[in-house]
Amino acid sequence: MRSTPGTEAFPAHTPAAAQIFTTVLSHGPLTRSDMAGRAGLSAAAVTKAVRPLMEAGYLVEDAGDEARPSLGRPANPVRVDGGRALFIGVKITGNEIIAVLTDLCCRIRVARHVPLDDREPKAVLASVAALAQELLAEADGFGVRVQGLGVAVSGDVDRAAGEVRFSPFLEWRDLPLAELMEMTTGLPVTVDNDVRALTVAEQWFGAGVGLSDFAVVTVGAGIGCGLVVHGKVVSGAYGVAGEIGHVVIDPTGPPCHCGNRGCAEAIAADPAIVAAVREATRLPVADAAQAVDLARRGDPGAREVYARAGEAIGRAIATVANLMGPQRVIISGEGLAAYDLFAEQIRDAFTASAFGTAAQCDLLTRPLPFDEWARGAAATAIQSFISGPTRGQG
């Protein structure tokens, strides 16, 4: 394996140690007996796994204790020291690069974004590298080293190989992005699909913590879906998974860029909504914000468009629930800004279309700040750091 100067290896020498660390990472301060219970290990094993992690400074005793049950030896909760390591997450969209500096607990310390006009790999790589350098300089201010870089790109990405197989928005094909970025930054790089990266963030640091089966649905420029089944993110045998955007909702609906008609994305994604509102109102609506505005001010045509969109999203989510029976679906994305306009329709359509006990699946909405995508990328870098780099061993 290539030696990356300046980065250190995470001292989890056994799978159990990594498991315990991630348990503490996700579930906040935990006593050792809690860890043993959650991880299904003996208390002795916990002690042995925790020691090297504390010695290395990744775990610390949590002084801020309260509400102890007043009997017996007081418990000694342990938490992750987020400040022990930093990570950079980068999301590359078709017209913008968003980068964040996060700590080990995936809390954002610094966020930056720059516009992107040239989509050639070379130019993009240079922009990303420059942004990474800026954040590395910021990291110096914290006196802590950056241990990894995560990059999120939409499209078909092979995380294990570190390659972008095909990215429609960027028009990239078979680009060994991880290797290239490692050359320019000197950091271990993890590349993943953007929706999957967001799903990883939810799984470790968000509303998916502790769940073995859940889905993340993103509504915005497109409609995407990340799936976790049996505790692991689904990648699909051929790189495609969670394409909820192309579930056909209405075969007589508007045409979709995929070649079919009435896909969820062709009804409920931002461009589709804007187009439909424009057609319904005959007004020169330019973007989603104007469409939302119009609907909020009570325009019946616009409201109807949002109602339809909500129904489409609800039906698409129900399809996911019927097929894989998740415990929870987390709805997120920029499109959530319009949530008040279609929340009811989403729930109604979901309830109507969910079959049997699949309807018990709970729907959760989660606001998506603009830097959340980049945070997802950082989460993948954290994941790689903890589980050890698995790529590039050939």
Add this chain to the structure above:
Amino acid sequence: MRSTPGTEAFPAHTPAAAQIFTTVLSHGPLTRSDMAGRAGLSAAAVTKAVRPLMEAGYLVEDAGDEARPSLGRPANPVRVDGGRALFIGVKITGNEIIAVLTDLCCRIRVARHVPLDDREPKAVLASVAALAQELLAEADGFGVRVQGLGVAVSGDVDRAAGEVRFSPFLEWRDLPLAELMEMTTGLPVTVDNDVRALTVAEQWFGAGVGLSDFAVVTVGAGIGCGLVVHGKVVSGAYGVAGEIGHVVIDPTGPPCHCGNRGCAEAIAADPAIVAAVREATRLPVADAAQAVDLARRGDPGAREVYARAGEAIGRAIATVANLMGPQRVIISGEGLAAYDLFAEQIRDAFTASAFGTAAQCDLLTRPLPFDEWARGAAATAIQSFISGPTRGQG
């Protein structure tokens, strides 16, 4: 754990041993070095795992060798001795009980079926018990003990708990079927959903061998789907998964018993096809066989119905492929008798609706003899036998 007299424990004392055994079970005769490669273990570990299994007679050296590479010590392939143990699989439908006696390799030795008119649990249990006794008597003829009983029921089944939570066709609710059957038969009993059982059979003994992600789609009285993701069968957090039959294909389509319109099942399941053919032709078509007959003889109305059904199935399969990106979809079920009538439409609709590389997923059809469902139940029993009973430890 309850001691089940007459049955013995499988001598796989370590997870690695069980893994190696199932590898040999699924991949036919293998040399020890092959096993090591496939299981990701060292040759030494294989030797140690194989020995007790051979001593117990579950593995035997495969004398029938051929085509050796003529250099070095000849390899010594090992295979599972199917005749070492027998299993009973039972499928309970709304009007029939099908039971098979299989060997350890899930090859059917004897098959029986009896009609079922009383759906009360008591009566059904009595019928199943009688059938099991018959097969146990047959097993005596082979001089080999029956080591387990698998029962497959449609609906919401909790395999771990051994309970039928809800079976619409049988009108059962919260029935501790495994426990009851263990009392009457004295065998370890595994209860599972019928489609999942079929999926297990494909995963271990069929077209799903060696695949970590695939789907089984059944077409017949209903439309079902079993999913394997990350090498494990998906059960759904609330017991529901793979409900492909209620993917909405056409919101203006015929009403479905689930309350929606245009579900795949309301278009392409046997009853829906019969009803549609009857309406299209104004002929008193009684069952699927007559409908197929009519279509094969060229009736345009009937052919159109099948074409629509094929399109619905293809779209439903594409939905699964888009969401979880399986390597393969295995199409099966009684409805496959009409395969020549809609094969083309299934493939065309799948190709049109599959997104990107998800279309690389290969579609495979597989005839489904009447006793295949029961064989699936036997496969679950074999699985439980090998991995050790996990139920009833509370």
Add this chain to the structure above:
DNA sequence: TCCGTTCTTTTCCGCCGTCAATAAAAGAAG
């Protein structure tokens, strides 16, 4: 001060799988 309780660590032990060396079973070479 002693005791009971609860959390944590220590010590010992068994088990499993790998490593490296060895044995085994052929055909090929001399």
Add this chain to the structure above:
DNA sequence: CTTCTTTTATTGACGGCGGAAAAGAACGGA
């Protein structure tokens, strides 16, 4: 016919991980 080469399988030593049980530690209460 012996010896070498090649590939497969087995053996035995070793190390590491995790568990059981006992000891230790930290507290409140009697």
